[in-house]
Amino acid sequence: xxxxxxxxxxGGGILGIATAYELARAGMKKVCVLERHYLASGSTGRCxxxxxxxxxxxxxxxxxxxxxxxxxGLEEELGYxxxxxxxxxxxxxxxxxEEQQFAKNVEMQRRLGLDVNIVDADExxxxxxxxxxxxxxxxxxxxxxxHINPFLLTQGYANAARxxxxxxxxxxxxxGIMKKSDTFFVMTEAGNTYQTPLxxxxxxxxSRSIGAMLNVEIPVDPYRHxxxxxxxVERLWNPMVIxxxxxxxxxxxxxxxxxxxxxxxxxxxxxxxxxSMHFMYEMAQRFTRLFPKLDKLRIVRQWAGLYxxxxxxxxxxxxxxxxxxFIQASGFSGHGLMLAPAVSQIxxxxxxxxxxxxxxxxxxxxxxxxxxxxxxxxxxx
Amino acid sequence: MKIICRxxxxxxxxxxxxxxxxxxxxxxxxxxxxxxxxSCQGRTCRRLVAQIISRELKTPPAEIYPPTFRPPNxxxxxxxxxxxxxxxxxxxxxxx
Ligand SMILES: Cc1cc2nc3c(=O)[nH]c(=O)nc-3n(C[C@H](O)[C@H](O)[C@H](O)COP(=O)(O)OP(=O)(O)OC[C@H]3O[C@@H](n4cnc5c(N)ncnc54)[C@H](O)[C@@H]3O)c2cc1C
Ligand code: FES
Numbered sequence: 001x002x003x004x005x006x007x008x009x010x011g012g013g014i015l016g017i018a019t020a021y022e023l024a025r026a027g028m029k030k031v032c033v034l035e036r037h038y039l040a041s042g043s044t045g046r047c048x049x050x051x052x053x054x055x056x057x058x059x060x061x062x063x064x065x066x067x068x069x070x071x072x073g074l075e076e077e078l079g080y081x082x083x084x085x086x087x088x089x090x091x092x093x094x095x096x097x098e099e100q101q102f103a104k105n106v107e108m109q110r111r112l113g114l115d116v117n118i119v120d121a122d123e124x125x126x127x128x129x130x131x132x133x134x135x136x137x138x139x140x141x142x143x144x145x146x147h148i149n150p151f152l153l154t155q156g157y158a159n160a161a162r163x164x165x166x167x168x169x170x171x172x173x174x175x176g177i178m179k180k181s182d183t184f185f186v187m188t189e190a191g192n193t194y195q196t197p198l199x200x201x202x203x204x205x206x207s208r209s210i211g212a213m214l215n216v217e218i219p220v221d222p223y224r225h226x227x228x229x230x231x232x233v234e235r236l237w238n239p240m241v242i243x244x245x246x247x248x249x250x251x252x253x254x255x256x257x258x259x260x261x262x263x264x265x266x267x268x269x270x271x272x273x274x275x276s277m278h279f280m281y282e283m284a285q286r287f288t289r290l291f292p293k294l295d296k297l298r299i300v301r302q303w304a305g306l307y308x309x310x311x312x313x314x315x316x317x318x319x320x321x322x323x324x325x326f327i328q329a330s331g332f333s334g335h336g337l338m339l340a341p342a343v344s345q346i347x348x349x350x351x352x353x354x355x356x357x358x359x360x361x362x363x364x365x366x367x368x369x370x371x372x373x374x375x376x377x378x379x380x381x
Numbered sequence: 382m383k384i385i386c387r388x389x390x391x392x393x394x395x396x397x398x399x400x401x402x403x404x405x406x407x408x409x410x411x412x413x414x415x416x417x418x419x420s421c422q423g424r425t426c427r428r429l430v431a432q433i434i435s436r437e438l439k440t441p442p443a444e445i446y447p448p449t450f451r452p453p454n455x456x457x458x459x460x461x462x463x464x465x466x467x468x469x470x471x472x473x474x475x476x477x
C-alpha cells in the first residue's frame with residue numbers, strides 16, 4: 001500500500017486525535033492518524049482525567065484556560081457524552097514556602113483572568129470533607145477546574161473526526177521516516193508507506209524516537225507514573241485534590257471510585273508501565289495521612305502510564321528548524337489531556353490559516369537546547 | 382436485554398455499540414462501557430466479552446488482543462495494606 005494524505009499524524013492519543021479533528025474541521029481534506037495499538041492506549045487512556053487552570057507558568061495557565069473554554073462547549077459540538085464535570089481543583093499548601101509560592105501563582109492567574117481564590121483550612125474542609133485539618137495551612141480553589149473521562153473524550157473526538165473524513169489507522173506502527181524534497185515518506189512495520197507534505201509528532205512518551213527518525217532531537221523523557229482506583233462509594237467530594245508536598249492527587253469518578261496517583265522522584269527514565277507493590281504501600285501511607293478517616297476504602301485496580309517529561313515540565317509545540325512542516329505536540333509532562341483541546345486548535349489554526357501564536361512560539365523545542373534560563377513549571381505532582 | 386457484566390450492569394447491546402464505534406479489544410470495551418471494571422475485575426464477564434467481539438468482528442477468539450490483568454487480585458483496603466507493611470517491617474527487623 002502506498003497512500004498520499006494532506007497530513008499524517010503519528011499517535012492516536014488525545015493529542016493526535018484532537019489535532020486530526022481540528023485539521024478536518026478547519027477544512028483539510030485528507031488527514032490520517034497512525035496508531036500502533038488502539039485508541040488512547042498510551043498515556044491518555046491511563047491518565048487521571050483532571051483539568052486545571054492553576055499553574056505556575058503563564059504559558060501553561062493560558063493554554064489550560066483556553067482548553068477549559070473549549071471543553072465547556074465540546075460535548076455539544078462532538079455530540080458525545082464525556083463525563084465533563086467542573087467540580088473544581090483544591091490545591092493544598094502545607095508549608096510557609098508553599099503558601100508564598102501559591103500566593104504568587106494566584107496573583108498571576110488572576111491577572112490572566114482566572115477565577116481562583118485562597119481559602120483557609122476551615123473552608124477547604126467544607127469543599128473536601130475528611131481532609132486532615134492539622135496538615136493544612138491554606139489552599140487555592142478554582143471552581144471551574146474539574147475532570148473528564150479520557151477514553152470518552154478521545155472516542156468523542158475520534159467519532160467526530162471520522163465523520164469529517166479523517167482516517168484512523170490502528171495497529172499501525174511507524175518504524176521509519178524519510179523526507180525527499182517536500183514529501184515525508186512514513187514507513188510502517190507492515191511494510192506500507194504513507195506520503196504527506198505535513199507530519200505531526202504526537203507520540204507522547206515515544207516522541208523522542210519519532211524525532212530521531214528525522215534526525216531531530218526531541219528532548220522528552222518517559223517516566224512511569226502509577227495510579228489506582230478504589231471501589232465505588234457514595235459521593236465524598238467533587239473536586240480534584242492535590243498536595244505537592246505529600247505528593248498525591250485524588251478525585252472521585254462519576255461512577256463513585258476514588259482515583260489517586262503520586263509522583264515518585266526515584267522513578268528511572270524508561271517506558272516500563274508495570275505495577276509495583278511499592279506504589280501500593282506508599283500510596284496507602286500518603287492517602288491515609290491526608291484522609292485518616294478513609295482508611296477503609298478498598299483498592300480494586302492499580303495501573304501505570306508514562307509521564308512525558310521535558311526539562312521545564314512544559315510541552316514542545318510547533319515547527320522545528322531542521323525539517324520544515326514537521327510539527328511537534330508532545331512532552332506534556334503529565335498534563336496533556338487538559339491542554340489538548342486548546343493546543344490542537346491552535347496548531348490547526350497555525351498550519352491552515354497561518355495564524356501566529358505567542359504561546360506556541362514560546363514553547364518551541366529550541367528553548368530546551370539551551371538549558372541556562374529555564375522557566376520551570378513548579379505545580380507538578 | 383442480556384446483561385453481560387453483572388458487577389457494572391452492562392448489557393450486550395452496549396458492548397455491541399462499543400464495537401460499532403471501533404473497539405476491537407477487551408481493554409477498549411472495559412474503558413468505553415465499563416464492562417470488566419467491577420469488583421470482580423472482569424473475572425466473570427471477560428470471556429463473554431471476548432465471545433461477543435469474536436462473533437461481531439468474525440475474528441477467531443485466539444486472535445483477540447489479550448486483556449491486561451491489573452493488581453490487586455481482589456479488593457483490599459488501605460488499612461489492610463498498612464497493617465501488612467507494618468508486619469513485614471517487623472519481620473525484616475527480627476531477621477536483623
Ligand atoms: C498516571 C497518569 C496520570 C495522569 N493524569 C493526568 C491528568 O489528570 N490530567 C492531564 O491533563 N494529564 C494527565 N496525565 C498526562 C496525560 O496522560 C498525557 O500528557 C497525555 O495523555 C498525552 O497525550 P498524547 O496524545 O500526547 O500521548 P499518548 O496518549 O501517549 O499517545 C501517543 C500515542 O502514540 C503512539 N505511538 C508511539 N510511538 C508510535 C509509533 N512509532 N507508531 C505509531 N504510534 C506510536 C502510542 O501508542 C500512543 O498511543 C497523566 C498521565 C499518567 C501516566
Ligand atoms: S462481571 Fe464484569 S467486572 Fe465483574
